[in-house]
Amino acid sequence: MSIAPNRDTILCMSLAARPGTFGVRFHNHLYDQLGLDYYYKAMTTDDLPAAVGGIRALGIRGCGVSMPFKEACIPLVDELDASASAIDSINTIVNDNGHLKAYNTDYLAIRQLLDKHAVDPQTSFALRGSGGMAKAVASAMRDAGMSNGLIIARNYETGRALADSCGYPWQAELGDSRPQLLVNVTPIGMSGGDQAQELSFERAAIEAAQQVLDVVALPWQTPLITAALELGKPVITGLEVIAIQALEQFVLYTGVRPTAEQVCLATEYARG
Incomplete structure (x- = not known):
């Protein structure tokens, strides 16, 4: 200092x-x-x-x-x-x-980034997660006019609650859905965690997507971001x-x- x-x-x-x-x-x-x-x-x-x-x-x-x-x-x-x-x-x-x-300020950051990256409000998306950060991200996307969304969460209670509060459907797993934007708001891919090397979405979904957003910042180049970049997809990073x-x-x-x-x-x- x-x-x-x-x-x-x-x-x-x-x-x-x-x-x-x-x-x-x-x-x-x-x-x-x-x-x-x-x-x-x-x-x-x-x-x-x-x-x-x-x-x-x-x-x-x-x-x-x-x-x-x-x-x-x-x-x-x-x-x-x-x-x-x-x-x-x-x-x-x-x-x-x-x-x-x-x-x-998580909410404020997502709103700014959706504008910065010119994310079309008509874009379909799947958001994985149902915790406090997921609330901020899903709410920011809702308030940006993104109505074609899907909440993915294995926890039934928190997943349904988040989906209902934002007006989106809920599923425990992505399944055969192939949204244009994939959003990870879980610790999957975070360094030091049990799932640091895992993909938060299956590769087929990443290949079909047009864009990826991962809120994990450490490391910013998570397995999801790495896979998207290798496929030439535009990304919004946790950094x-x-x-x-x-x-x-x-x-x-x-x-x-x-x-x-x-x-x-x-x-x-x-x-x-």
């Missing part, structure tokens, strides 16, 4: 079952570039109420929230922004003098998702919006 941590340093953090390094490197690199007296640290917890209480009690400015805490944190905060209340899932907590307000959602968190915490060049430098540094 260009500014050494001191008693006036403003602390930000993240909570995840498996803390990663992207947010730490991204946020701290931007603090460094902009000369802000902030410091960011990734953490985990086995006592979520105490951890969220600590954000309030210790004056921690902001907290990123990752799996599996995105829904469990909701009753622990004081207010939900529209981006979070609409989908009952949060990924960001901002502390204003002890008042904890929650947001969902793009995590960079935009982290940027929007940064703005909420600091009130400062970095330049595109500064964000690019921070993203490249965070990739390692």
Whole structure:
């Protein structure tokens, strides 16, 4: 850091079952570039109420929230922004003098990326997953006017609930469906997990698809993304998702919006 941590340093953090390094490197690199007296640290917890209480009690400015805490944190905060209340899932907590307000910048990131990649609202898609991140992605796609969707989830209760809330049908498996866009919102392909080397969709479906979106960021080149690139398919990667959602968190915490060049430098540094 260009500014050494001191008693006036403003602390930000993240909570995840498996803390990663992207947010730490991204946020701290931007603090460094902009000369802000902030410091960011990734953490985990086995006592979520105490951890969220600590954000309030210790004056921690902001907290990123990752799996599996995105829904469990909701009753622990004081207010939900529209981006979070609409989908009952949060990924960001901002502390204003002890008042904890929650947001969902995952939703904002997906909306931006659908526009950036000019995804046609008429595109048919299948989304695999039914957790908090899946809620954000499915809701963003619904709100972008994408009505021809399908939720794929082995968990009947959460899969049907997500499908019903967004107005899509549900299936336990993709089967013979061949949508134009495949969307993975599960840990399949994530480094360090049991399914790190697995494809989230069968190869025949990837071959038939026109585009692929995978929210897994570490590594960004998952087996699904690798297969799609080998077939010459356009992709939207988890690295793009995590960079935009982290940027929007940064703005909420600091009130400062970095330049595109500064964000690019921070993203490249965070990739390692």
